[in-house]
Amino acid sequence: MKTALLVVDLEGVAGVDQLDSLLAGAPGYPAACALLTAEVAAAARGFFSAGFDRVRVSDSHRSGSDGPNVVAALLPEGVELRYEADAFTDSLFDGVSAAACLGMHAAAGSRGFAAHTLTVHCAVEAGRRGLSEADLFLGLCAARKVPVAFVAGDDVLKAALRGRARTVVLKRSRSPSGAASVRPERARELLFQAAQRSPRPAPALPAGVWRVRFKSRWQAVAAERAGAVRVGERTIRLEGGSPRERYQHALRAVEASEAVLGQALRGAPGESDFREDAVAALLRPMPRERLGLRGTAARNPAKARRSGLARRALAAFLDLTLGPLESNRALRALTLHMLEAHAPRFFRAARAGAPLRAAVAALAYVPTAFPAGLDPDVGMARLDALYVRRERGLPAGRVNRAELARYVVWVGATYGPLPGWLLAELACAFGGKAPALRGTRPLRPSHRVEDLYWTTHLFLLETRYLRRPLAEGRLERETEELLLATPWVVEQGLVDLAAEVAFCLQVAGEASSAEHGAALALVVRSQGHGGAIVEPRKSEWTAEVSARQEAHCTAAGLLALAGVEG
Numbered sequence: 385m386k387t388a389l390l391v392v393d394l395e396g397v398a399g400v401d402q403l404d405s406l407l408a409g410a411p412g413y414p415a416a417c418a419l420l421t422a423e424v425a426a427a428a429r430g431f432f433s434a435g436f437d438r439v440r441v442s443d444s445h446r447s448g449s450d451g452p453n454v455v456a457a458l459l460p461e462g463v464e465l466r467y468e469a470d471a472f473t474d475s476l477f478d479g480v481s482a483a484a485c486l487g488m489h490a491a492a493g494s495r496g497f498a499a500h501t502l503t504v505h506c507a508v509e510a511g512r513r514g515l516s517e518a519d520l521f522l523g524l525c526a527a528r529k530v531p532v533a534f535v536a537g538d539d540v541l542k543a544a545l546r547g548r549a550r551t552v553v554l555k556r557s558r559s560p561s562g563a564a565s566v567r568p569e570r571a572r573e574l575l576f577q578a579a580q581r582s583p584r585p586a587p588a589l590p591a592g593v594w595r596v597r598f599k600s601r602w603q604a605v606a607a608e609r610a611g612a613v614r615v616g617e618r619t620i621r622l623e624g625g626s627p628r629e630r631y632q633h634a635l636r637a638v639e640a641s642e643a644v645l646g647q648a649l650r651g652a653p654g655e656s657d658f659r660e661d662a663v664a665a666l667l668r669p670m671p672r673e674r675l676g677l678r679g680t681a682a683r684n685p686a687k688a689r690r691s692g693l694a695r696r697a698l699a700a701f702l703d704l705t706l707g708p709l710e711s712n713r714a715l716r717a718l719t720l721h722m723l724e725a726h727a728p729r730f731f732r733a734a735r736a737g738a739p740l741r742a743a744v745a746a747l748a749y750v751p752t753a754f755p756a757g758l759d760p761d762v763g764m765a766r767l768d769a770l771y772v773r774r775e776r777g778l779p780a781g782r783v784n785r786a787e788l789a790r791y792v793v794w795v796g797a798t799y800g801p802l803p804g805w806l807l808a809e810l811a812c813a814f815g816g817k818a819p820a821l822r823g824t825r826p827l828r829p830s831h832r833v834e835d836l837y838w839t840t841h842l843f844l845l846e847t848r849y850l851r852r853p854l855a856e857g858r859l860e861r862e863t864e865e866l867l868l869a870t871p872w873v874v875e876q877g878l879v880d881l882a883a884e885v886a887f888c889l890q891v892a893g894e895a896s897s898a899e900h901g902a903a904l905a906l907v908v909r910s911q912g913h914g915g916a917i918v919e920p921r922k923s924e925w926t927a928e929v930s931a932r933q934e935a936h937c938t939a940a941g942l943l944a945l946a947g948v949e950g
Contacts (some may be wrong), residue, residue, distance in 0.1 A: 387531070387710035388579075389480040391428055391471060391521055394420055394453055395447040395489035395498040396537030398554040398571035401563040401664050409654030410898040419444075419568055421455045423536075425487055427465050428605060430579025431482075431533075439463045440480065444471030444517070445487070448653035448662065453932040455556035457612035472521055474628065477528045482583040483521075488537035490557070492518035493670045496540030497555065497563035502636050504666040505645055507597045508622075510590035515911060516541060522549055522626045523589030531583035536575060538563060542622040548587035552578045560667055594630050596623035596637050599668050600867060601893040602860040603641040609857070610640035614671045617893065648864035650828065654750060657829075669898045684710055693911060694727075694945035698734055700915030701942050702707045704935040710750050714765035717743035717772045718849065719939040726850040726887065727946035747773050760803045761932065767810040768840060772811060774849070781815045792816065801826050802834050804843055833881065836869055838885040847891055850943070854891045870899035879910040879919040880933070884941035890947040904948065907941045917941035 394406055399419045405412030414894050428439040441463055443452040452467040458466065466476065476485075481724020491514040492507035501508045501517055503856040508515045518535050525532050535545065536552040536614035546549060555565040565571070598604045598618045605614070612620040612633070622635055643936025645665065704718035721741040725730050731737070750769040774780040788811050801821055808819030827835040839862050847854055866885050873882050886903040894900055911917045917938045921930050 385479075386435060386481050387440055387479050388431040388436045388441050388478055388533070389442065389483040390424065390431075391442045391444055391476075391483070391485040392420065392424055392454065393485070393487040393489065393537075394447070396487040396541070396554060397423055398565040399568045399740065401497070401555065401565055403561050403666065406445070406447065406498060407654075407662055408447040409656075410659055413447065414826055417453045417455060418458075419456060420453055420456050420487060422568065423575055424454055424463070425459055425534075426485065426488055427575045427579045428460050429574040432460070432462065433576075434580045436481070437462065437808065440476065441465050442471045442476050443467045448658065469713045472524055473629070474524075474528075477524070477530055480528075480530050483525050483530050483586070484533040484535070484579065485518055485521055486534075486536035486552075488518045488535055489516070489539060490540040490544060491519070494540050495557060495560065496564075497557040497560060497562065498666060498667060499540070499557075499560055499698060501641065502634060505599045505603055505668070506638055506661070506895075507670055508634055509595045509597060511592045513542075513592065514588070516544060517550075518545065519589065520627075520631055522586045524631065526588040526740045527627045530722045531718075533581060533583040534575075534578035536571075536578070541911035548772065550578065550581070550584060551733065561663075581614055589630075592700070593635075596620050596622060596634055597670060597673075598641070599665075599670055600864060600897070601647070602863055605856055606641040606644065606860065607637035608689055610636060612637045612640075617896070619670060620675055637885070643861050645864060647861045648868060656713065656846055661868050665694050665870075665873060668867065671897050673896065691853075693908060693915075694730055694949055695734055696915030696944060697917060697942040697945055698723075698736065698915075699940055700912075700917075701938045702739060702934070704916060704931075704938055708749070708770070710762055711765040713743070713746050713760045714768040714772075715935055715939055717747050719942065720767045721772050721775065722850040722943060723946055725852070726891075726943060727950055730946040730949040744772060744776055744778070748781075752783050754784070754788045756794060759792065760795045760799050760807070763795065764792060764803065764807060764810075767807060771810055771813055771849075775851070780814065785815050788814065789816055792819075800834075801837055805838070809841075809845055832869070832872075833878065836866070836873065836881055840881070840888050843888040843891060849893065850887065853895075859892065863889070865892065867897065867899045870903050874902050874906050877906070877920060879906055879917060880937040880940055882906045883917065883937065885942040886944035887940070887947050890944070895948070904944055907944055911941065 397420045400416045405416040420782040424441055426869055431439050443454050445453045447453055454465055456465045490499040492499055492501040534550045534552050534555055538555045538557045539553050540557045542551040542553050554571045557563050575852050601617050602619055604618045607620045608614040617620050622630045623631045624633050649658050649661040705712040720743055748771040750766055754763055770780045777871045792807045792811055795807055805819050805821040815817040842862055866888055870885055885920055889900040918934055919937050
């Protein structure tokens with residue numbers, strides 16, 4: 385029997401012009417599946433008209449569901465639908481006389497609608513050429529000596545193929561997030577006609593070095609742990625002689641990071657939070673780096689180095705934390721304690737050693753009692769003071785452990801899980817029990833801002849408040865969560881949170897990412913002429929709360945700006 389192989393995706397289908405339609409659970413997803421199915425049926429009828437007896441369809445789109453996007457019940461007789469873990473698996477080519485693909489999209493890093501390659505977080509390159517999934521499929525066809533009838537998708541894909549295969553353009557990409565399609569009826573006519581044409585020899589894939597570039601550093605590190613050779617902060621080299629071997633190596637490298645990426649997406653497949661994060665992951669820009677210089681990718685300074693913004697922030701911070709208030713004394717000492725290790729060159733150049741010594745000495749006057757009803761901000765300041773003294777090898781003072789334990793429980797019950805958890809974590813240093821919420825994220829489903837602060841404090845705890853590097857393999861999911869959330873944080877104007885995100889991305893090795901640059905840019909825009917970094921005041925803030933927030937925001941911004949200078 386004469387068999388045609390048809391590999392299908394969803395992004396290049398006519399009428400599917402919005403990203404949300406690509407994901408299961410979205411309002412437009414059922415209509416997108418119907419449009420895809422109609423295109424598959426039209427192409428299949430074209431192959432039958434050309435003398436083929438069977439059409440084997442491989443559904444390659446991963447929508448977040450566990451099944452195919454093509455509706456099998458609506459396909460003509462003689463069409464076999466396959467939904468494999470590897471949509472290009474070698475067995476699909478067995479007994480095939482010709483192949484084609486429809487619904488295809490452009491390569492990762494291009495301006496094409498929903499452009500990506502293999503998954504949302506990497507790009508595959510051969511030499512200086514970015515490879516699309518259509519390129520990979522054509523190369524695998526060439527290796528099996530299977531001719532190709534057509535490739536259907538958008539105009540950006542056609543331009544990238546440069547005549548290497550017959551193309552059917554069904555839409556024009558306006559941006560990575562939108563497109564304008566031909567009428568679906570016209571698209572089906574074009575596919576029916578294309579399937580009847582004589583197939584042509586498939587173009588071979590380029591020779592030379594192949595690489596996979598990842599959007600996040602931890603993804604390349606995960607691939608390296610799985611046996612890949614890393615040649616840059618975010619780049620690995622693909623091994624293997626044949627196209628099939630290199631393709632399989634790329635799949636293994638991608639698979640090494642997919643589980644963690646899936647955990648970083650909020651909600652479950654089909655839910656709106658999941659779809660929002662999946663779209664954010666797709667639209668994340670690909671950072672640039674110089675290969676062969678592992679660990680030396682240029683940082684995004686957001687002009688901080690040139691303008692001395694960190695020095696102005698330091699001066700403003702020292703002014704804002706003058707005086708005997710417990711919160712000021714603790715914040716002053718803790719911030720300078722962090723700054724000393726996080727940005728040692730800046731710390732030395734700014735001569736911050738003397739202010740740090742004086743701030744630590746002043747902690748001796750911070751009380752160590754935790755009576756019932758104590759304001760949680762004051763309680764946190766007292767624990768911060770004890771923590772800094774302990775970390776610097778000084779006597780922390782006598783702490784009533786039973787009183788502290790009762791206080792921590794009271795704060796958690798009265799003010800919520802975030803302050804209760806953080807107080808419990810710090811109390812552990814003084815003999816307290818491990819917090820009941822350790823390892824949990826109870827606020828993640830419902831309180832995004834509070835959960836992101838929870839996440840940034842995981843970085844602080846893991847690095848002993850920026851005093852030691854973040855170990856490889858640690859907080860990878862949390863790093864991705866911060867990267868995905870950054871556009872939202874910036875859009876909401878959450879300056880204090882953006883500053884914390886920025887210094888967390890610095891310790892995670894993501895200082896060259898666009899997200900770090902965007903968070904830092906918000907900090908820079910929020911710095912006043914006097915150097916203080918201010919978040920817009922909320923109506924419920926009292927003057928005391930507003931002053932405390934300005935000091936904290938300036939402290940976080942100082943750490944973020946100084947972290948750029950090192």
